[in-house]
Amino acid sequence: GVFLRSPPRVEFNGVPLWVQADGCHRLFLHEDGSWRLSNSMCNVSGQGALRSELCGRNRMPHWFWSWSVFDGAGWKPMPSVAISDDSSKANRRLAEQDAADWLKDSSRSLVRDASESPRVPAYRGHYSLSFQTAQEAPAHRDRGHSSLGFQTAQEAERFVQSMRSIGMKNWVL
Incomplete structure (x- = not known):
């Protein structure tokens, strides 16, 4: 889905929070430095359902091409996930x-x-x-x-x- 940057001054762990346009999921910077997708509606804490493979304190989520999904036991690579600042780039990837x-x-x-x-x-x-x-x-x-x-x-x-x-x-x- 499409995620929009939260209003100015609304941050989480010192960086902008990204809000799903047609839902209530959030992209947020986790305390360990990885970007995460909330796995429950309106929640920006905990582990999340997706995470970036690399830490991103100085980068927004669209800079990361490798994402993992939590399957209940651990994090597994998920190559079918693409986050981009341009939907055509994500579709091409x-x-x-x-x-x-x-x-x-x-x-x-x-x-x-x-x-x-x-x-x-x-x-x-x-x-x-x-x-x-x-x-x-x-x-x-x-x-x-x-x-x-x-x-x-x-x-x-x-x-x-x-x-x-x-x-x-x-x-x-």
Whole structure:
């Protein structure tokens, strides 16, 4: 959701409090220096439901890209969380994370398929993807050309179509 900065002079632990526009959750600076999202309505104390991975006494919450969720037993990384001062940046970051997760999951399935069915080669072809910007190459973070392996041309095309559907228009086979 959208969070708005609290009115001037309303601070918590010496920094602005961020209030959910369409709800009652708060982003607040915890006493340990991490940013937290309140896990109960109107509460800005305690542990929170989300926390920034790094301490942020000198930074606002949108500077942090790594967040964790409390699952009842401990803090677990939550890569699907993005806090940004611009919603398009947050959406782009989440799309990049989805693409990186898809690539990681696909490579695992290719290896598993090869070990379970040695008669069928797991690697039937090699298709290249060209990236125009670093943002379009989430797994590699470099400009230019990168290569990925797919079992079939159809699988490669499905991947490119999924990238285009989330706004990464310059991916080509």
